[in-house]
Structure formats: structure tokens, C-alpha cells
Amino acid sequence: MTLTPAPVSVLILTYNEEDNLPRCLDSVAWADDVLVVDSFSTDRTVEVARAHGARVLQRGFDTFAGQRNFGIDQGELRHDWVLHLDADEVVPSALRDELLDVARTGVKPAYRVASRMMFQGKWLRHAGMYPAYQVRYGRRDRLRFKQVGHGQREDLEPEDVGTLQHDLEHYSFSKGLHEWFAKHNCYSSDEAAEALGQSGDAIDWAALAAPDRTRRRRALKTLAARMPMRPSLRFFYMYVLRRGFLDGRAGLSYCRLLSTYEAMTVAKERELRLRQRGVSI
Structure with missing residues (x-):
């Protein structure tokens, strides 16, 4: 054509x-x-x-x-x-x-x-x-x-x-896992800083049931940032609730990577909070 x-x-x-x-x-x-x-x-x-x-x-x-x-x-x-x-x-x-x-x-x-x-x-x-x-x-x-x-x-x-x-x-992984980890090391720093700045923001509960998928996803992200055991919960949500297991071995590997990314973000959030309190790292 x-x-x-x-x-x-x-x-x-x-x-x-x-x-x-x-x-x-x-x-x-x-x-x-x-x-x-x-x-x-x-x-x-x-x-x-x-x-x-x-x-x-x-x-x-x-x-x-x-x-x-x-x-x-x-x-x-x-x-x-x-x-x-x-x-x-x-x-x-x-x-x-x-x-x-x-x-x-x-x-x-x-x-x-x-x-x-x-x-x-x-x-x-x-x-x-x-x-x-x-x-x-x-x-x-x-x-x-x-x-x-x-x-x-x-x-x-x-x-x-x-x-x-x-x-x-x-094709997010086209440069290999080394590049993915390098990018997400930077991304986790940005996420940690953003989460710290929004720690006092109210959760948009109404958006959790909203028909707008983008609004609902953003509200879920805000809610998830307040929850304990986030790396494990991220894996459970992606692999079980989102049925990542249906994507086979690739799905399992990707869910593990996302859990690792969540752990990096959580660790950096804690580091930032400690620095705000004047605690030596």
C-alpha cells in the first residue's frame, strides 16, 4: 500500500x-x-x-x-x-x-x-x-x-x-540486562525522591474504582508506596494476581526483576529519610 x-x-x-x-x-x-x-x-x-x-x-x-x-x-x-x-x-x-x-x-x-x-x-x-x-x-x-x-x-x-x-x-531489554539494571538504578533514585515528597499526600480512594485506567493505576501506585513488604507484594501482585505465570519463564524472570527494582526503591527511600534526620549512612 x-x-x-x-x-x-x-x-x-x-x-x-x-x-x-x-x-x-x-x-x-x-x-x-x-x-x-x-x-x-x-x-x-x-x-x-x-x-x-x-x-x-x-x-x-x-x-x-x-x-x-x-x-x-x-x-x-x-x-x-x-x-x-x-x-x-x-x-x-x-x-x-x-x-x-x-x-x-x-x-x-x-x-x-x-x-x-x-x-x-x-x-x-x-x-x-x-x-x-x-x-x-x-x-x-x-x-x-x-x-x-x-x-x-x-x-x-x-x-x-x-x-x-x-x-x-x-523492546525495553534490547540492550541487555546490564543496561536495564543501570537505568533502573537511576529510576529507583527518582522514585524514592518522589515518594518522599508525596509522603503526606492523601490517597485518591475514589480513583481506585474509577473507570479511567490511568487514574486508577496512579492511585494504586500511591497506595502501594504506603504498604509494608513492598518487594514481596510487588512480586505477588505481578506474578499471581496479574497472572504473570501465564507468560512462562519470561514472566517469572520479569516479575523477579520488578521485585528487585522495588527493593532498590525502598532502600533508597529509607536512606533519604535517615539523611533528613541527620543519621550517618
Whole structure:
């Protein structure tokens, strides 16, 4: 099928993504405006991006929200609709068709999209918390991001966000477990600092039964942060209640990794509390 130039710009964040980037760029080859916002990679990321016809802007990394907003504001994007990706994500053809349709007929200023976590050659349908949504598609003049923990959220009201029916594919482990642990070591520090700052916030009990999945998930996360034995509970929730065991050996391995990540976060929260009290570490 031959497509006319799509009324969609694509913005991709990168840092040392020479291995992942070709697959990502190939999946958005239908877009005539692709901007890579690179955090001064030391590998061939910039060369790969330009070889695929993408434009490149470089900016020292501060936050994911900061990088995305910079790309929107400074990237001279050609189209009103912008798809935001990471280099380890892929846009399947069904999602591509939906994005193009929304760009022509969409009534909301932004849309959330689910992603399929890929691990050890398998889609983690259960352990991967599918469908976990992020707002990644929106109008250039309306969608901006704010940093929350180690990720970003849309700076819009819930009623301004629609939901796409098709999914991204997310190859979070494409660089190997060493890279995953390195990233989540940083993420756990961000999570610990965020949890400490929100320790006095009230739990949104009403959201636990709300039909909005994103709101419900955020309320569950706030509740979970107050509970004891969090690493064990995280494993039980993911492997048993979320039926991660149905994902086979890959599901078991992933649930163990998430339990380890939770343990790292808990330990860092305790360290921060001790430092606030002036206790030597």
C-alpha cells in the first residue's frame, strides 16, 4: 500500500541508540518529518538518524519531559500532530493507520497509547501490566509534558485525552540486562525522591474504582508506596494476581526483576529519610 505524505511529525528521544534506532525509524518511514532529540550520544546514533533522513537536534539531558518539550518548541516540526517515541519503541502498521486517521479526524488534543512489553522474544501480556497507557500523541500547540518521578506525564486535563485502540511495541531489554539494571538504578533514585515528597499526600480512594485506567493505576501506585513488604507484594501482585505465570519463564524472570527494582526503591527511600534526620549512612 502506498501512502501519501502523512500529516504527522515524529519526535524520538535518543542517547547511544545506534542499535535500536534503525528498527524504530523503519517503523515510522511513512512520516515525512522525523526529529531526533539526542542527548549528545557518543556512538553512531546521530549518523544513523541522518542516514535514515531524520533531522537531529542535540541537547544535554535534564528530564524526559524537558527533552520532549524542547523538541516541540525548538524543533520546527512541520505538522500539527506529533507522535512521541523512545528509540526502543516500534509503531506497527495497525497503529500507523490509526494515527493517520486521528490526525485527520481527531477531536481530542491528545491521545494515550498502550505498549506491549517485549522480553526474551515474548510479549508479556500479563506481567507487562498490559494495557499500561502513556500519552504520546497530540497536537503540537496543546500537548506539553511535566516530569513525574523518572517519567513524564501530559500537562492536560483527563477529559482532553482520548485513547488509541492499537499498541506500540516496547523492546525495553534490547540492550541487555546490564543496561536495564543501570537505568533502573537511576529510576529507583527518582522514585524514592518522589515518594518522599508525596509522603503526606492523601490517597485518591475514589480513583481506585474509577473507570479511567490511568487514574486508577496512579492511585494504586500511591497506595502501594504506603504498604509494608513492598518487594514481596510487588512480586505477588505481578506474578499471581496479574497472572504473570501465564507468560512462562519470561514472566517469572520479569516479575523477579520488578521485585528487585522495588527493593532498590525502598532502600533508597529509607536512606533519604535517615539523611533528613541527620543519621550517618
